[in-house]
Amino acid sequence: MDIEALIEQIENTDWLSQAEHILAISQLQIEWDWLPSSRDQSDPFEGTYPTKPDKQIYDKEAEKMVYKAALRSLRSVGKAHPKLVDGPHNYTEAMKGSALFACKHAAKEVLSNQPGKWVAILALYHTGMWPCGITQIGELVILVLVNPNWTLLLENSQTLQVTDRY
Secondary structure, three states: OOHHHHHHHHHOOOOOOOOOOHHHHHHOOOOEEEOOOOOOOOOOOOOOOOOOHHHOOOOHHHHHHHHHHHHHHHHHHOOOOHHHEEOOEEOHHHHHHHHHHHHHHHHHHHHOOOOOHHHHHHHHHHOOOEEEEEEOOOOEEEEOOOOOOEEEEEEOOOEEEEEEOO
16 A cells, blocks of 8 residues: 555545444443544554654655545544434544544554554544454454444454354
């Protein structure tokens, strides 16, 4: 994947089209933390690309182009997405923030020619899901509508496989 393909993927993302209502998360019986939703937060998958400026082999301007494409694309989500509002609680800005964080870090992976977890997470967003958290053992927590005839398998926070139960 190159940076143009990443930008095209972001521009063509149908945000939250396959996500369940936020209430589904309250039913989880596991401990988990939210994925980062602001640029000041640290990367929970540290070390997936070079972090020292002298080792970075990518263009900061291209990274900004990806971020701006994400900002434009996320306008379609609105200020209070119905799937992300639970009474007085509105998770829309948290979702947008985590999507922007994922886009920025996916750009770093692509631009350093080391696609990894953030590129995989961005692919989940692209399919309409919300990868919103991470468990203590590194598995992703994903807000997704599940057809009762599907089984979802997530391995090592990278592979999402959907298979029929039949």
